[in-house]
Structures are given as structure tokens and as C-alpha cells.
Amino acid sequence: MAELILKPGKERSAMRRHPWIFAGAVAHLKGRARPGDTVEVFADDGRPLGRAAFSPHSQIRARLWTFDADEAVDHAFFKRRIAAAVAARAVLPELHGQPGLRPAGSTLGMRLIHGESDGLPGVIADRYGETVVLQLNSVGAEKWRDAIVAALLPATGCTRVFERSDAEVRGLEGLEARSGSLHGGEPAGPVVIEEHGIRFEVDIRGGHKTGFYLDQRENRFLVRELASGRSVLNCFCYTGGFSLQALAGGASQVLSVDSSGPALEAARRNLALNPQLPAGRAEWRDADVFEELRALKKAGARFDLIILDPPKFAPSPAHAARAARAYKDISLLGFRLLNPGGLLMTYSCSGGIGLELFQKIVAGAAADAGVDARILRRLAAAPDHPVALAFPEGEYLKGLLCQVV
Numbered sequence: 001m002a003e004l005i006l007k008p009g010k011e012r013s014a015m016r017r018h019p020w021i022f023a024g025a026v027a028h029l030k031g032r033a034r035p036g037d038t039v040e041v042f043a044d045d046g047r048p049l050g051r052a053a054f055s056p057h058s059q060i061r062a063r064l065w066t067f068d069a070d071e072a073v074d075h076a077f078f079k080r081r082i083a084a085a086v087a088a089r090a091v092l093p094e095l096h097g098q099p100g101l102r103p104a105g106s107t108l109g110m111r112l113i114h115g116e117s118d119g120l121p122g123v124i125a126d127r128y129g130e131t132v133v134l135q136l137n138s139v140g141a142e143k144w145r146d147a148i149v150a151a152l153l154p155a156t157g158c159t160r161v162f163e164r165s166d167a168e169v170r171g172l173e174g175l176e177a178r179s180g181s182l183h184g185g186e187p188a189g190p191v192v193i194e195e196h197g198i199r200f201e202v203d204i205r206g207g208h209k210t211g212f213y214l215d216q217r218e219n220r221f222l223v224r225e226l227a228s229g230r231s232v233l234n235c236f237c238y239t240g241g242f243s244l245q246a247l248a249g250g251a252s253q254v255l256s257v258d259s260s261g262p263a264l265e266a267a268r269r270n271l272a273l274n275p276q277l278p279a280g281r282a283e284w285r286d287a288d289v290f291e292e293l294r295a296l297k298k299a300g301a302r303f304d305l306i307i308l309d310p311p312k313f314a315p316s317p318a319h320a321a322r323a324a325r326a327y328k329d330i331s332l333l334g335f336r337l338l339n340p341g342g343l344l345m346t347y348s349c350s351g352g353i354g355l356e357l358f359q360k361i362v363a364g365a366a367a368d369a370g371v372d373a374r375i376l377r378r379l380a381a382a383p384d385h386p387v388a389l390a391f392p393e394g395e396y397l398k399g400l401l402c403q404v405v
Contacts, residue, residue, distance in 0.1 A: 002031030004039045004052065004062055011043035014050065014064060017390040019116045021052060021062040029054075035174060036143030038065065038073045053121065053140020057174035063121035063140055075147045078120075082151040085118040085125075092383055109193040109202065110384050111214050112156065117388040122173075123148060126210040128191045128202050131160040133210035134182065139173045149182050160184030164210050179205070192273065196221050198244050199273040201266060208238065215381035215397050216241060216309070219345070222379075222401070223307065224249035226343060230304035233257070233296075233337065235289045235330070240267030242307045247277045251305075257285045257292050293333035306334045308346040313353075320352045324361050327353070331365035335373065338404050347379070347399040355398045362400055377401040 006014075010025035021041065033039050033054040039062060041049040048069030052062035065073045089110060112132065113125035122138025132152050136142050142165075149161050161184065166177040180186075190201040195217060204211040223232075223242050227249030234243045237256035246254045258264055264284045271279055285292065289310070308330050313323035327348060334344050348358045355378070366373040379399030387394040 001051075002029055002033040002037065002039045002054070004029055004033075004041045004054065006041065006043055006049075008044040011047065011049055014041065014043075014067070017067055017388075019052075019064040019121050019391060020060050020393075021064070023059050023061040026061050036139040038140075040069065053138060053143070055139045055173055058139075058172050060138075063116070063138055065119075065121070065140070075150065078144060078147045079151040079155075081119050082113065082125075082148065083155045085113045085120065086155045088118075088386075089384055109195065109200075109212055109214050109217075111382075112152075112384075114385050115394065116391045117386045117394045124210065125152060126212075126214055127156060127158065128193055128204065128211065130158050131162055131184075131187060131191055131204060132156055132158045133204050134161055134163050134165070135167060135210055136163070136165045136178075137167055137169050137173070139175060142173075142175055145182075153183065158184075160187065162186065162204050164204065195241075196224065196245065196248075198248055198277075200239065200241065200244075200270050201273065203266065213238070213241060215349075215385050217382040217384075219347075219379050219382075219399065220245040222377075223305070223345065226305060227251040230343075231302075231339075233303040233306045235293070235306070235308050235334075236310045237267060237284075238263050238309075240270050240284075242309065243267065243282060244270060244274060244277060246305070247271075247281060248274075251281065253281050253283070255283045255285060255303075257287055257289050259286065259288050261286050290329065290333075293330065293337065297333060297336055301337060302339045303337055303342065304339050305343045306337060306345070308334055308344070310347070312350050313348070319350075320357070323348075323350055323353055324357070327358065327361045328365045328368075331362050332369050335366050335369035335371050335404065338371075340404060342404050343376075344373070344402045344404070345379070345399065346402070347397065349397050351393060351396045353398075355395075358398055359400065362402065366402070372405040373402045374405060375400055376403050 005027045006025050007027045037054050038051050039054045041052050050064045050067040051073050052064040109128050111126050113123050122141035124135040126133045161182040163182050166179050202211040220241050224245040227246040232246045232251045232254045234256045237258045243254050243256040313326045381397040
């Protein structure tokens with residue numbers, strides 16, 4: 001096994017159990033290692049720090065599988081780690097707080113493996129009923145694909161594993177996009193899941209991420225709790241998750257805006273899957289959100305609850321300045337469209353924008369809009385997307401529920 005030797009002082013991050021080793025921390029590689037090979041990691045003074053997947057094409061030069069220098073990284077390793085990740089989700093229905101809203105026998109959507117926070121860097125696995133959608137975002141995860149699939153099947157009891165390794169981050173690892181069935185064949189059509197009693201189609205072949213935004217599950221239910229009697233504007237609505245929960249909560253009207261025609265068609269199908277919802281209160285608008293917000297302001301429109309859940313504006317800190325302007329722009333327009341006492345639920349899923357910066361951006365938008373606003377709640381991903389204490393980068397989704405005073 002090759003040895004990765006770190007520069008003096010660069011062992012501190014690994015000693016705090018952070019799994020990433022950047023290229024600038026590496027002194028040299030002793031021996032030969034191909035992309036994805038397991039290497040032993042040592043401090044400059046010879047102290048063993050663990051075993052990692054080597055990635056020569058990435059600025060993240062190695063990702064630590066284990067901080068135990070004696071633990072073998074083999075098929076048994078992945079079987080243990082995956083079984084532990086799946087077992088950890090067993091307590092989550094109680095954490096959701098609304099187990100009665102998921103009918104017995106309904107099809108659940110849940111994240112089973114959340115990368116570094118589950119001790120499996122680069123591995124994402126989401127469950128949609130009997131299908132696990134697997135995303136491998138690092139060369140180490142790529143190398144162990146077969147072992148990961150073999151461990152997922154007994155741990156979950158699922159009959160199908162479908163790969164969606166098509167995230168842009170794979171390019172940074174020198175990997176090409178991959179998608180297709182790994183076990184059990186492809187489903188005949190969209191998978192249907194239930195979330196707090198509402199049914200949704202999941203397009204595992206071509207939908208965003210692995211097919212659905214599971215991370216917003218609890219925040220969608222919060223919208224349901226807040227929506228009664230309120231007029232709602234849902235921006236970047238995608239396939240209507242927030243919109244349908246707002247209708248379920250008794251919203252007086254829900255206007256949903258997205259620039260993707262296919263996403264809006266999927267949203268309409270989702271509404272049709274739920275005949276108990278008041279479809280007459282829903283309007284779907286195919287438009288650029290920034291332009292539509294300005295048009296609504298010009299038309300004198302007002303809303304009681306506005307949801308801003310845009311795509312990732314800043315994939316890295318290098319894009320933070322440009323992203324900050326975009327987040328401020330939509331938040332400013334949102335504040336200007338709220339009725340007195342209205343609620344703004346605004347999000348960033350950009351890793352390059354931290355919570356402190358995001359709050360400053362939203363505060364600046366409120367000031368420029370000439371409104372006084374307060375934070376009622378800070379929002380994050382659902383509990384099946386845990387954040388390891390030693391890996392704060394895992395907290396990518398951050399949100400604020402603000403009220404205009």
C-alpha cells in the first residue's frame with residue numbers, strides 16, 4: 001500500500017477527524033497509487049492518521065475512509081459502514097414528528113447514505129420504495145462500486161439499485177458521468193412516493209439530484225403548517241413539492257413559478273395524483289423567476305407567504321460574490337411582494353455561501369426593501385441528511401423563515 005506523507009503541521013485537520021486532505025497539504029507519495037486506490041496517510045513525523053482513497057486529479061487529493069490505521073478497507077468495511085448508515089435512519093420517523101401522516105404501506109423516500117457524514121466520502125444513496133438510487137462522486141467510491149451495491153441490497157432489502165452518477169463534481173475527480181441500472185433492472189415508469197400523505201412522482205432517470213429533493217422534506221411540512229388561509233408564491237417550484245404541501249395546509253391560493261416546462265408538467269401530474277387537494281387554487285407559471293418577481297411587483301401583487309428555493313448559485317467559494325448578488329436580488333424582490341406580517345422562506349443550497357453570510361445577504365435585502373423583518377426560524381436539511389461535527393461542509397442547505405414586522 002502506498003503512503004501519503006503530509007507536510008509539517010498539515011496533520012491537524014485529520015487529527016480532528018476531518019476526512020479531506022487537500023493537495024497543498026501533501027508532501028509526497030511514497031510508492032505508486034492509481035486513482036481510487038487506498039493509501040496509508042502519515043504525518044510528517046511518521047504518525048499514522050488513517051487510510052484514504054487517493055485522487056491525483058482533484059484538489060481534494062485524498063478522502064479518509066477510516067481514521068484507524070489498522071482498519072482494512074475491503075468488502076467487509078463497506079458492509080459494516082452501509083449497514084450502520086441504514087440502521088441510523090431507523091429512528092428518524094419519530095424525529096419527523098408526524099408518523100401518522102404517512103399511511104401504512106406507503107412508499108417512503110429517504111436518504112440512506114450521506115457521504116462523509118456517514119463515513120463514506122463521495123457516496124450518496126437515496127431510497128424510493130424498493131429502489132435505491134446511488135450516486136458516486138469520488139474516485140474512491142467509484143473503485144468500490146461493486147462492493148457498495150453488494151452491501152446495499154441486504155442492508156435495505158430493496159430489489160433495485162439504479163445509478164445516477166452524473167453530478168458535475170465527478171469532473172473534478174477525472175470521472176465521466178454514469179447512469180443506469182446496477183441491479184434489478186429499470187422501473188417501468190416513475191416511482192411514486194408519499195410524503196406526509198401527499199403523493200409525488202420521482203424521475204430517477206432524469207430528475208434533479210437523485211430524482212427528488214429529499215432534503216426539503218421537513219421544510220415542506222412547515223409550509224403546510226403555515227399555509228392556512230394564506231396566499232402563497234412558490235418560486236423555483238420544480239415539481240411542486242412546497243406547492244402541494246401549501247394546498248394541503250389550506251392555502252387560499254398558490255402561484256408556482258419555474259422556468260422549466262417539463263418540471264411544471266411533472267408538478268401538474270403530482271397535483272393530479274392527489275385528488276383530495278383543491279386544484280382550483282393552484283396556478284403554474286412558466287417564467288424566469290427574476291423577471292416574474294419584477295412583473296408581479298409592477299402589477300401590484302401581494303402574498304402572505306413566499307418561498308424562494310433557487311438552484312445552487314455558488315458551487316464553490318470562488319462564485320460567492322456573484323451568488324450573493326443573486327440571492328440578494330430575489331430576497332429583495334420577495335420582501336417587496338409581502339403583505340404586512342407576511343412570511344419569507346428563503347434558502348441557499350450553495351456550499352460557497354455559509355449561514356452567516358447568507359443571513360447578512362437577506363438582512364441587506366430587507367434593508368434595501370425598506371422593511372423591518374425578523375428571523376422566526378433557521379432551516380436546514382431533513383434529519384436523514386446528518387452533518388458530522390468534524391465536517392461542517394456537509395451542511396450545504398441553509399434557510400431562514402423571516403417575518404415582515
